[in-house]
Amino acid sequence: MPRARKGVQQEREPESAWGAEGGGDPLTTPSAITFSSQQLSTLLHEVRNPLTALNTLAKLLQKRLPPEDRNHWIGLSIEQECKHLQDLLLEFERSDGIPATLQLQPLALADVLQEWIPVYQAVAETQGHHFQAEIPSHLPEIQADPRALRQILDNLIDNAYKYTPSPGQIQLRVEPQPHNTPTRVEVSICDSGPGIHPENLERIFDPFFRADPSKPGQGLGLAISRDLATQMGGQLQVDSSGHREPGQQGSCFRLSLPLA
Structure with a gap:
């Protein structure tokens, strides 16, 4: 990174979107995957809308394919995947994009x-x-x-x-x-x-x-x-x-x- 000119405050490098502070040696992160907290919040919000729609469709699919149908597992699996994604989104919203401590x-x-x-x-x-x-x-x-x-x-x-x-x-x-x-x-x-x-x-x-x-x-x-x-x-x-x-x-x- 070039030196800052005299009298001009040097800008901070953007933080990596992966890894928590103190979690190891800093990584040299490609600029293509760095983003601000505001951008992250916007992204999480936009992802939640189609995810909610998918969850609704999964439940509808389960009604159309009752438990005795051999394809019932498809709707059930989609609903489980939506729940998994919702949990991940909630974790990021709580921690500003920094992964929470593992719950062993x-x-x-x-x-x-x-x-x-x-x-x-x-x-x-x-x-x-x-x-x-x-x-x-x-x-x-x-x-x-x-x-x-x-x-x-x-x-x-x-x-x-x-x-x-x-x-x-x-x-x-x-x-x-x-x-x-x-x-x-x-x-x-x-x-x-x-x-x-x-x-x-x-x-x-x-x-x-x-x-x-x-x-x-x-x-x-x-x-x-x-x-x-x-x-x-x-x-x-x-x-x-x-x-x-x-x-x-x-x-x-x-x-x-x-x-x-």
């Missing part, structure tokens, strides 16, 4: 995943992918924030869809670790894509780093996901083609979380 609580992982999986499967189908979930029927409760967990999985699965050529295989797998005396549960998101180049593996979680600039996004999803995992006392790691067992392709992100 005992969480029945299998139950919450069963609610989210139909949405992941539907999105996979629209993009020409096959989504498969392997979840044991009996899992110990984990200690996590449900909204943070959802954000991590959304980011990981969205990346898998984005970087896997169609038709691809996307798999969500859950298992306690280690098997004999479990202290954690591991959630893996694996894909059949081309994998991550070895030179990019060390930087894949860096803020604003994008392995393929031609893909949409700002390069924040994985950085935010690892930060949320750390705040919950967990870890987020990745292995990819060339670093996996012979014959395997693609990437595999592994999220481990402590038991409740």
